[in-house]
Every structure is written in C-alpha cells, then in structure tokens.
Amino acid sequence: MAADIVAIAKQFTDFYYSTFDTNRASLGSLYRDTSMLTWEGQPIQGRDSISEKLTSLPFASVQHKVTTSDVQPIQNGIVVYVTGLLVVDDSTNPLQFGQVFNLTQEGDSFFIQNDIFRLNYG
Numbered sequence: 001m002a003a004d005i006v007a008i009a010k011q012f013t014d015f016y017y018s019t020f021d022t023n024r025a026s027l028g029s030l031y032r033d034t035s036m037l038t039w040e041g042q043p044i045q046g047r048d049s050i051s052e053k054l055t056s057l058p059f060a061s062v063q064h065k066v067t068t069s070d071v072q073p074i075q076n077g078i079v080v081y082v083t084g085l086l087v088v089d090d091s092t093n094p095l096q097f098g099q100v101f102n103l104t105q106e107g108d109s110f111f112i113q114n115d116i117f118r119l120n121y122g
Contacts, residue, residue, distance in 0.1 A: 009071035009080045012103060012110065017064035024054045030112050037115045050115075063087040065094070077104040077113070083120075096120040 019027055028051030031037075037044045037053065044053050066084040080101040085094035102114035 005071050005073055005078045008103075008110070009069060009078060012101070013066060013069055013080065013082055016101075017066065020054070021061075021063050024057070025051065027051065027054055031115075032111050032113070035112055035114070037117070039117050040119065059088045061089055064097075074102070077102060077110060079103070086119075 103110040
C-alpha cells in the first residue's frame, strides 16, 4: 500500500501544480461542494467558491516547484503535505510555501476534501 499511495500522491501533485500553473480555472473539478480550502487563514467552502478564489488570485503567472512531499494513508483516502517554492510573475525571489491535501477516494479516483495553503515567511 505504501508504494501505491506515494505514486498516487506524486501523480496528484504533478497534475495539481501543472494545472494550477497553466489553467487555474480547471482546478474546480478536483473539489466537491463539501470541500474546504483554507488559503492563508481564510476558509472557503464549496467547489464554486474555491474555484472563484483560485482564479481571482492577484498574479498573472505562477510556477510551483515542489521541494518535499509526504503522504500518509487515512480512512477512505490519503493526506499529502507539500513544501516548495513559488515563482510569481517571473520574480527573481521565489516564495516558500506549504500545502496540505486531504484526498478522499471516490470510486477509482480521488477528490480534494480539504486543502490548506500557507506561504512561509521568515
């Protein structure tokens, strides 16, 4: 099981960040109406509200560079903790971030039940 969840987590994070960096509007399909996003301390619930938040972020371009990824099995899913760097609008100073995903299994696939994102200052 451990190797399976590591592969699932890698496939998910590769897809999520690639999609975020190229077409944030299509991330909505990864969430459900019961999903919750906490973005820099601001709680947002529901697919439409989350999609609106992600598409309204105040930058033209972004590139995620994953540094670490840890995964654990949980009941009916997996939890993934990611750290990395964000390059926003071609800035020469990347921002550090941390993000946690609670992925719930739905048939043969997963959706994001919970998503917590924070920039790491310091």
